[in-house]
Amino acid sequence: MAVTSATTRASSKDGLIRKISSASTGFWFMSPSIILVVLFFFIPSVIIIGLSMTNLSTATGFRNYEWIGLENYQKIFTHPDTIPTALRTIFYVAATLAFFNVGLALVIALLTTHVPRRAGFIFRAIWLLPRITPSVIYLMMWKFTAAASPYGILNRYFPFLGGQNLIPDAPWVFVLLTNGFVGASFGMIIFASAIESIPKDYMNASLVDGCNAWQRIRYVILPALRWPLLFVTTYQTLSLLTSFEQIFILTDGQFGTEVWALWSYHRALSNYWGNFQWGFGAALAVVLVIIGALAAIVYMRFFRFNELVQEPGIDVL
């Protein structure tokens, strides 16, 4: 299957030797990756499923835990926090996507491709800043922006806001803003490069036909962006669903901003009472692992998966 064209051309004995040697070379090149992937992806996937069927916690210790089957999942179904947390998570993902990761990203991509090239590039670079800034520093800036009067930037220049720390008053505004400003750059880059690759003929033709800017966006640019839009939406849905670092640093889930992934993290690895419920936390995470794994497989099937994993174009010698 592997060394196709080479083996058919060479004599069969020669081909066999080559096949074995290329198999072992391939193995040596792959071995560090294989070890790490097994250690930090496959084994953890097995552990987390096993863990979710135990009552392992600080209270039971590492020796006295028991297998409790699907009890943790039953607990999720009946837990009073389940439905509010799920709704919160859906709201968070949908709103960040709509307003920022797709909405704002599209607006910035359109704007930066309609100004001189150099200027467009500079603006896109600035929008990349939140993504490359260490998250703790980035959120420190937001915390100071929202801080109480007279220190906070917003309270200083907009006195009608009331003067108190703004995060407890409008936690979701800040959660969406902080996540959205980071998230927007991903879509922005992809949309902008898609817009720039629209053949100039199409753009010019629309001008000759007397299109105004809006009509050009509606009938020429947006249809060309159908595929990138779908890609960004699906891809970012998954990453928003499972990421919680920004919320963790900004509010730590206070003021009703605890999303599903953060709930799991709090239960298992970080809470104030020091009782780490690894079993229950794992069960909460498994829900996301399953959604994540299914979504990842579906994306890869959907986004021309087979083209990406083709055999090497030309073969050895």
Next chain:
Amino acid sequence: MNNEHATLKERLGTAFPLTLLVVLTIPVVIGYIWILISTFSRSTYGLEPQGRLTLENWSFLWEDPKIWGVTLNTILLSVGQTIGVVLISALAGYALSRIGFPGRKTFLSFTLILHAFPSVTLLIAIYFVLRWIAQIPILGHGIPVIGGFGYNTVGGVILVQLALQLPLGIWLMKGFFDNVSWDMQRAALIDGCSHFRAWWNIIMPIIRPGVAALAIFSFITGWGSFLIPYTFITDQENSVLAAYLRGMMGETAPVSYSTVAAVGLFQLIPVMIFFIFTQEYLMNIFSGGSKGGT
């Protein structure tokens, strides 16, 4: 269409999007302006420094004994992670691009799926893997400088971050290798050069820009990483800059945020320097990371 008319129309056509862009971009820039002003003032009301400009906030550099240990850990983490990601994914990328071996397609499919898979959901289980590694003698907790590769060591955090970045790295590297012509390598292999020498001496130098891009990306993410060091190193004061800064933020009221801002700027400087010189590379990684190849 008359030429003069066109330029006027063009100018009006770019003035509107330009203004809108400036307005939209201001909120992004303000935080950075604040951090710059704040580090050199005793305190700030909004963006206005109170009192004379001062270097007082930077005294942590010589007065806080912990800062250099934390900085060293951050350097170890980001450099270690960068070298690891680049080397290991270059090896794997080469094999996936150039060598036909059984299981190649399976591994490539897995890499792609793992790339889309949200690895942060596995943190709880990775905690147990690290605790298990910590029990291995020497390897677990007995290595000088990085402490070992188990739970509560810098080495362990390096290993986790490296592993979680591999699917992206391998995919990018395979893309870079796919774009290199076969002729030179074929000549080398016919002359009896091993795959390993062909990889290191012939192909790697050709894809140097790609390697640089992945290295920069990896360094920046390692330098700023918070969640994994915070979760797997228990003592915040022997952790990395990001975790240390978070600890400071928790204890500080906005009145004296200037001292925290100085530590923040201290951590931000290397990232900004990298960024100014390499935005184009980074832009490619952020989009290329999703599409495969540059």
